[in-house]
Amino acid sequence: METIFLEQWLHNIIRQKVKEDPEYRQFVGKESIDQLTRADIDLYHLFKLRKIVSYAYQKSTFYRELFNRSGIKIDDIRSLDDIANIPLTNPIDIAQHPYQFACVSLGDIARITTFISSGTTGPRKRVFCTGGDLEVMTDFMAAGMRTVATEGDVVQIMLPSARPNDQADLLANGVRKMGGLPVISGTSLSPEQQLTIIGQAHPTILFASVSRMYRITQETRHNHDLKGKGVKVVFVTSEYLSDSMRRQLQDAWNCDVHVHYGLTEMGLGVAVECHAHNGFHFNEADLLVEVVDPQTGAVLANDEEGELVFTTLTREAMPLIRYRTHDISKLISSPCECGAATLKKIAKVTRRLEGIARIGEGDEIYPAMFDELIFSIPEVIDYQLTLGKEGGKDILLFRAEVTKESQHICEAIGKVVLSHSLFRKSVEAKRVALPKVELVSRGTLRRLTRAKKLIIDERRGKC
Numbered sequence: 001m002e003t004i005f006l007e008q009w010l011h012n013i014i015r016q017k018v019k020e021d022p023e024y025r026q027f028v029g030k031e032s033i034d035q036l037t038r039a040d041i042d043l044y045h046l047f048k049l050r051k052i053v054s055y056a057y058q059k060s061t062f063y064r065e066l067f068n069r070s071g072i073k074i075d076d077i078r079s080l081d082d083i084a085n086i087p088l089t090n091p092i093d094i095a096q097h098p099y100q101f102a103c104v105s106l107g108d109i110a111r112i113t114t115f116i117s118s119g120t121t122g123p124r125k126r127v128f129c130t131g132g133d134l135e136v137m138t139d140f141m142a143a144g145m146r147t148v149a150t151e152g153d154v155v156q157i158m159l160p161s162a163r164p165n166d167q168a169d170l171l172a173n174g175v176r177k178m179g180g181l182p183v184i185s186g187t188s189l190s191p192e193q194q195l196t197i198i199g200q201a202h203p204t205i206l207f208a209s210v211s212r213m214y215r216i217t218q219e220t221r222h223n224h225d226l227k228g229k230g231v232k233v234v235f236v237t238s239e240y241l242s243d244s245m246r247r248q249l250q251d252a253w254n255c256d257v258h259v260h261y262g263l264t265e266m267g268l269g270v271a272v273e274c275h276a277h278n279g280f281h282f283n284e285a286d287l288l289v290e291v292v293d294p295q296t297g298a299v300l301a302n303d304e305e306g307e308l309v310f311t312t313l314t315r316e317a318m319p320l321i322r323y324r325t326h327d328i329s330k331l332i333s334s335p336c337e338c339g340a341a342t343l344k345k346i347a348k349v350t351r352r353l354e355g356i357a358r359i360g361e362g363d364e365i366y367p368a369m370f371d372e373l374i375f376s377i378p379e380v381i382d383y384q385l386t387l388g389k390e391g392g393k394d395i396l397l398f399r400a401e402v403t404k405e406s407q408h409i410c411e412a413i414g415k416v417v418l419s420h421s422l423f424r425k426s427v428e429a430k431r432v433a434l435p436k437v438e439l440v441s442r443g444t445l446r447r448l449t450r451a452k453k454l455i456i457d458e459r460r461g462k463c
C-alpha cells in the first residue's frame with residue numbers, strides 16, 4: 001500500500017528546520033537528522049509549542065490575560081504532557097472576543113472569515129489570517145492533495161466560491177502548488193450543470209462536500225455513464241461519510257473515495273484519509289492534537305473517545321492554543337496499514353457535541369447513526385431528521401428526498417431505522433414512538449447546508 005506523502009513532507013520540514021535554525025539545532029542537540037522517528041516529531045512539537053505559547057503571550061490580549069490568570073509560564077512547559085496545564089480555549093471565546101486573539105495589526109491581516117460552524121443557532125466566529133498563514137494553509141492542501149493526486153491531475157472543486165481567498169480559491173492554490181490544474185465550479189450549479197462541467201473539463205479528481213457529491217451522483221447516475229467520465233478519485237469533505245454512502249460513490253464512479261476532515265478555525269485543511277481508509281493523518285507540521293473528556297476537560301489516552309482539541313503551531317495572525325472543536329473522535333496509536341510509521345491518526349469524527357440529542361431514557365442519538373442505515377437504500381438522495389413529541393413519547397420524523405417516490409421506499413426507511421438495536425429497544429420499551437417517514441419532492445433539501453446534519457429538536461414545551 002502506498003505510504004502517505006504527508007509523512008515525507010513532515011520529515012522534510014523538520015530536517016529543514018535543523019538545517020536552518022541554530023536555536024533548533026541546540027534544542028534537539030543534533031546537527032542533522034537522517035532517519036526521523038516519532039520522538040523527533042514530538043521534540044519538534046515541543047519546540048513549536050513553547051514558541052507559540054510565548055508568542056501568544058506577547059501578542060494576544062486574550063492569551064496574556066488567560067496565562068496570567070492561570071499562572072502559565074513558558075518555563076513550565078518542559079514536555080508535551082505539560083500542555084495539560086494550559087486552560088482550554090472555547091469556540092465562544094473567539095466568537096465574543098475575536099480581536100483579543102489577533103497577534104498582528106489589522107493591516108497585516110489578509111483574510112477574515114466570519115462563519116457559523118455549529119448549526120444555525122451557533123454564535124458567529126471570526127478567524128484572521130496573514131498572507132503567511134495562507135501560504136502555510138495552501139502548503140498543507142498541496143501535501144494533502146498529493147495523497148491522491150499527481151502532477152497534471154485536473155481537480156474540479158465544488159466548494160463555495162465568491163471571492164479571493166475563500167475555500168475554493170485557497171484549495172485551487174494548493175492544487176497549483178502540487179502541479180495540478182484546478183477547475184472551480186462552485187456550489188450554485190445544479191447536479192446536471194456540474195456534470196456538464198465534468199464532461200468539458202475532464203477532471204481526474206472531484207472535490208466537494210459529502211452531501212453535494214452524493215446528490216450530484218444520485219441525481220445523475222441513472223441518466224449518465226458516470227463510470228466513463230475518467231474520474232479516479234472522489235474527495236469529500238465537511239460532513240460524515242457513512243460506509244454505505246462510500247460504497248454508492250465508489251460504485252457509481254468506479255473510483256476510489258477519500259475523505260478530508262477540515263475546520264475553518266484550524267486553517268480549513270486539517271486531515272486526510274490515506275489509502276488504508278481507516279482514519280485521518282493530520283497536519284502535524286502545524287497542529288498538535290489532543291483528545292479530552294468533554295465534561296471534565298481531562299486529557300484522555302490514545303484510543304479513548306472524546307473531544308478533539310487542537311493547538312496551532314505556526315499561525316501568525318490568530319494562534320489558537322488548546323482549542324475545543326466539539327468534534328468527537330479519538331487518536332489512533334497503532335501503526336497505520338499504509339506504512340506511515342511515524343504519523344498519528346485521528347479516527348472518524350462521528351459526531352459534534354451540538355449534533356447529539358437524547359431520546360427516551362436519555363439514549364444518545366446523532367445523525368451519523370442514521371446515515372449508515374438510511375443511505376443503504378440506493379434511492380435516497382438526502383434526508384433531514386426532526387425530533388418531536390407524540391402522546392408523551394419522543395418521535396423521530398425523517399423527511400427524505402429520493403430519486404423515485406414510492407410507498408415501498410417510505411417503508412424501507414422506517415424498517416432500517418428500526419433495525420438499529422438502541423432505537424428498536426426504545427420503541428419496544430414504549431419509551432419512543434414508531435418513527436414517521438415523509439418523502440419530500442426533488443430539490444427540497446438541496447439548499448440546506450451542513451447545519452441540517454444537526455437534529456432539529458422541536459420537543460421544547462411539548463408533551
Ligand SMILES: [Zn+2]
Pocket residue numbers: 004274275276281336337338339340
Ligand atoms: Zn495511513
